[in-house]
Amino acid sequence: MTTSSLSTGQKIARLALVGAIPLALVLLLLWAGGWLTPQRLSANNLVAVLQQSGGEHPGYRRNHAKGVCVIGNFISNGNASAISRAALFAPGTTPVIGRFAIAGGNPNAPDYAVPVRSMALAFRLADGEQWRTGMNALPFFPVATVDGFYDQQVASMPDPATGKPNPEKMKAFVTKHPEAKAFMAWVKQYVPSSSWANDRFNSLNAFRFIDKAGNAHLVRWSMVPQTGYQPISAQDKNDKNFLQDDLKQRLAQGPLKWDLVITVAQPGDVSNDASKAWPVDRQTINAGTLVLDRTVPQQQGPCNDINYDPLILPNGIAASDDPLLNARSAAYAKSYNLRTHEQAKQSGGSL
Template structure:
């Protein structure tokens, strides 16, 4: 995963990291967002329908080993599971294609993103950090010119009863190309075999500070955890380069295959520190869309990942 050469992109990524650190504190060895997490391993088995969508290598094989990371929001590595700020949750998936060859999916439990570009996201964070009781506050002013950011913030983000009972959404669209060279845009949607289940606010507050991580550890000890990896396919004319735009629910869903998680990753804390997930697929058959968030997210992930690896072990 190379560092981009665009100096403006690097500067923006560094500014984003500095702003996040200023708001949440710098926690050495942890991610600036989604600091608290847990990693599992397993396999991906493609569905028969997947070849109509993409010629990616993990679609043409009988199965592919995977490593996944479930996580909670914020940069606080000890955030309690019953803290509303720990939502939305996230799921990152790495498909191991060969030694040092992989492709990733990064998804969140809230569909979409508050801003279209990295620069707008920086402005959003700065407005949030500088807001006080004054009216209109800097954040009020930002929302007045960015109504989709307000809509994202106001979208309910309930806690799941389990990481294994949450639906996760790819933030940005990708272009999927099949063996005939036919390309279609789509967004990932990852659905739990156990069914989606959320807790109301009072029930979530009554839970313990580690209830999600404890539940997942107990669940994986009893047997495999299953998810279906779907792609919501855009219609011609749908906007594919703006993560703040939702497509109608009548857009078709193509099943790429089944994710089966079977084990906790040994030396979990060390492995979480070292793995750097990549929002850009970098694999034949799945291409990045023109969404401007992709490059800046990849740069932030890489810069923060390198910083994380340099931190001493806790």
């Protein structure tokens, strides 16, 4: 049927359909940004509460603002290729650009004042794909949901009168999100390490490895240090940048190494709740060794322009149904857009 043979009513209907497509796209974008449902917890809300907690520091990430770039390689031993068809798990070497950081939005915070540390990595595969992952030196996440993370940030903000979180607000937060009790108990007995080099970093969120036959395997992963653990010392607390200084000294003496250990779930293990650790008897696979040999200040380093979005995944790795993953991805994108725009303005350029 040609356009000329259509009735007037059919022409109007077709025009309405064509016009509805861009309108739907606009509505989708507005919804994603939280404009149509302001009560919904959006990336804007998450970034705003992080900025409120850490203060305004233009040009920096809204969380994990203080950090350094690291450069090295991942040397795969081929063991993980049995459960994932991702090219980086075949025997061989993959270049890596990473970043060590401490939690929070203040790039000037003393290293010793922030016990939560992170390792972010971008694996650059030979075929052009990338695997980006952000891990934390925690055994499990404090909360199970996006709302819980938001409520935690609000409850833990210092009271202007005392400079410390309001106990009543923290009590109400734990009552609303009881899974946080396990994390609070862990924090009380936790002694931070003396170095990024001897920290173990965990994915916390679950993912799915897809093998060559198309079968899915629920997994989490960890970077397990080959450097022995040592607790933070009183001397470390005299240097606000002791983690960065320590890293420079260690790398001047030689590369630092971690084993990439994949933990494989069993039926019944949760896939959508990062606040629950899996039993310690689960199968583990040593997939290879991360070797870091150089560090560079973040503002001038290659990690500065990388958004370590946990959903940038190669063929052979897929997201699970953990709700925190989509929230992290959206918040990371929002933070990235804000800081790169600010950096461009600071340098006199434009985006």
